[in-house]
Amino acid sequence: MPASQLMLSKAKAGFALRPGRKPSFQLLLVTTLAAGLLTTAGCKHGVAISGQGSISSASGIRDCNRQTAPCRYEVEGRYQETFTADAAAGWLHDAWESCQTPEGNQCSFDIPAETVQQFKDAEIPSAVARFRRPIRPLFRNNSGAYLLPDNPAARQLAWLVEEVSGGSTTSTELRQHFHPDLLARLGESSIRDDINSIRNGTDNPAVRDLVTATPVFARGLIAPASGNAVGSFVSLATEYSDDALITSFSVQHNFPQGGSNTAEPEKGLRLNELGARFAALASDTSMLVARIDNDQCKAIYNLRGDRPQPTGSIFKIWVLGALTEEMRVKRISPNTMVPLDADEIVPAGSSINDVALGTQFPLRDMASLMMGVSDNTATDHIHELVGRKRVEDTLKAFRHRNRQLMTPFLSTNEQFHIFWSLSPNEATAYAQGTEEQQRDILTNTIEPLGPVMSFPQANQDALFDSSWAASADDVCRAYAGLRKFNNRSEHFELMDQAMGSEAVLLWVRNRWDRVWQKGGSLANADGNYVFTLSWLFESDERGAYVVIMMANNRDGSPIDAARAFSIASRAEEILFAR
Incomplete structure (x- = not known):
């Protein structure tokens, strides 16, 4: 990729440099130009506030509060400043955006004078202190007792x-x-x-x-x-x-109350020992245990977390993310009723296929079915409601680094057509084709087939090669992306209930304010040859953590799911004890 394109792609992701990394003012300039913010008012930087809180500066001359935000400042000579975000009563600091070096509630900049001079007449996008309200635990009343949802x-x-x-x-x-x-x-x-x-x-x-x-x-x-x-x-x-x-x-x-899914062999193990146990379960594995801090995934334990793997139904996180964004911008209402449509019935992995066609499902129920029981028919209804392009846009918004492995972003029926409907040559052509070739096959061959109605083929290799794929790092960034939505909005409430409708593990809701979960698999007659697990565990006091585990056996041999759950359970115990 040409350097100019590379800088532009990074700029579109926002100005956020890793701690300890030299700032790239070329990157800043491209960001500024892309945002159309070029001015003649001199080199300026500033801070802004999302939510309720204030910002103090180490220098004392760049403080900012809710009444004066956004605040802009002239930058001359070396730009060295540390901003501290202070939440208002009833609010918490969540993250810094567009910050050179974020660390907790602090955001630091250290830019050499000669670099600043190069940016005369440029107005650099503000660093944003994002504040949020405290977590409202799912399915609880004000006294903390469980309050069951209305379903x-x-x-x-x-x-x-x-x-x-x-x-x-x-x-x-x-x-x-x-x-x-x-x-x-x-x-x-x-x-x-x-x-x-x-x-x-x-x-x-x-x-x-x-x-x-x-x-x-x-x-x-x-x-x-x-x-x-x-x-x-x-x-x-x-x-x-x-x-x-x-x-x-x-x-x-x-x-027993306070039960655990950790089996005897995993009790007392450390994260590196758990990773070794997990690596032994399949020919290809990755495992990431990380803290989400300032929207970044900071690894605590990382076993090949950057390696793309088949996701199984974890792909539904991005579908839900797209739905949440559509609700946020009010293109879709959280109160939408979704009629059961014959064109979106998926013959496998669904619990609602016997419901009468035309039955009106609250969108909230469809989303909980998609995430909680991984219902494929519910998934395809939401995929159709949102649209392929919106889901693909969400990959970019959530900083997915392996987008080419997820696009075109197929529905479940479309993916199953590659397995069950296409001839072996057609399935291989799709799996090995460029994105342009895949979109052509999708438009001209797969989409006209409608829902899967028969099962003449079993293209397991093509399914493996063409199915949704992501790294554990990508999955972590997707969780981070979901967290950024306003947690007092209707769209967040619907998404939160969908992501939290299945905890899988015992007693974790009693230890954390928020538990989100999504797993997935690809299976044959012998069992799961792709098996994936992911959780977010979060509390206002402890912070936000993820456990992500991805395993596959290309030869189709089964993976020990019970052992994987035990490993995940022990990893959660370690995080809770931190």
């Missing part, structure tokens, strides 16, 4: 908690809440026995750990509302309907 599966879990607070459960009640097929398979007496066991073993029952809260699947620990007595871990699935009858139900009794 079909969560309503059934709420009914169960209320049911075990009272007397016996009648056959009529069972038929009102459980699907006839499940009653026939398990038997009324067996289900009643499970409910009675919860009732008899739990005084003053309440949900003490909510692991899953999606529209069709809920999991949580029902235990006494106070104290540390054991409880019952309940998993239930429902139809997506007004009745929302329970179609799957299981209970683990005598389940």
Whole structure:
């Protein structure tokens, strides 16, 4: 890439140099020109405020507050300044933007005088102190008790908690809440026995750990509302309907509070030891444990974090990011109702395909289905609603460094056509083609096919080579991008609930203010030969951390998912103990 193009591409990403790196005023100038900010008022720099707070300067002559912001200053001679962001009451400093050297709530500049002189008549974009409101933990009321969302599966879990607070459960009640097929398979007496066991073993029952809260699947620990007595871990699935009858139900009794997914072999291991364990699970692995600080991913442990890997359903993070941006700019309303469309039905990996066509889904439910149960039909409805270009724009906005591996950004049906529908030669041509060639095949061959309706092929290698791909670093930057949205907005609330609808790990919601999660896989008859996991764990006190794990076996051999979950669980414990 020519140097001028390289500088421009960096400039479009914003002026943010790594700590300890020499500033490039060529980069600054390109940024200024690209922004159309060239003036004749002399070389100026300044600071701006997003949210509520103030900025003090080490020199004492460049202070700025909410009333005077944005603040601009003449720069003469060596430019050496450190700004400190101070949050207003009820606010927290979140990040510095367009800062040479950000560190916590401080932003420093050190520019040689001769470089400053080169920028006479230039007005450099301001450094921005971004403030946010404290985190509102998902699914909690003001006292900290779990408050279940208003969706079909969560309503059934709420009914169960209320049911075990009272007397016996009648056959009529069972038929009102459980699907006839499940009653026939398990038997009324067996289900009643499970409910009675919860009732008899739990005084003053309440949900003490909510692991899953999606529209069709809920999991949580029902235990006494106070104290540390054991409880019952309940998993239930429902139809997506007004009745929302329970179609799957299981209970683990005598389940401890404060439980962990860390298996005995991983207990006590350090991050480098966990990385070695994970590396042994597949032929190609990467693992990143990092802190998000000033929108940057700062590695705590990094095993090939820059290596692109197949993402599986982690690609849906960028789809959700595009949806959130569309809501932010008000092209899409958070209150949108999405009708179930036959053209967006995906034959695999969906829980809503039996719902009547035309059924109106709240966008909130579609987003939670996409992220919480990785529903492919919900994903394709959102992909269609937002549009391919908007998702591809989000890759750029989230600083994805392997965009060429994600574009054209396919829907799930389109990706599955490469696996199931195209001839082996066509699938290989797509997988090995340039982006221009891929877009041509997409437009002329794949899109006319509509949804996947038959399965004549099994192009596993082409699926592997053409599927969405990103590095662990890219995934971390996507989490950082989602965090930047205004956390008191409707669009953030919808995104937050979608990202947080499945925690996977036990008890983490009780340790962190915010838990986001997305994983993915590609599978064959033997199991998952691509397996990916990612979390964001955040609290106002501790900060924001990610755990990202990506593994694949090109030969199709299965990956030990249980061991991967144990490794991730131990990594979270290490972060919480920091």
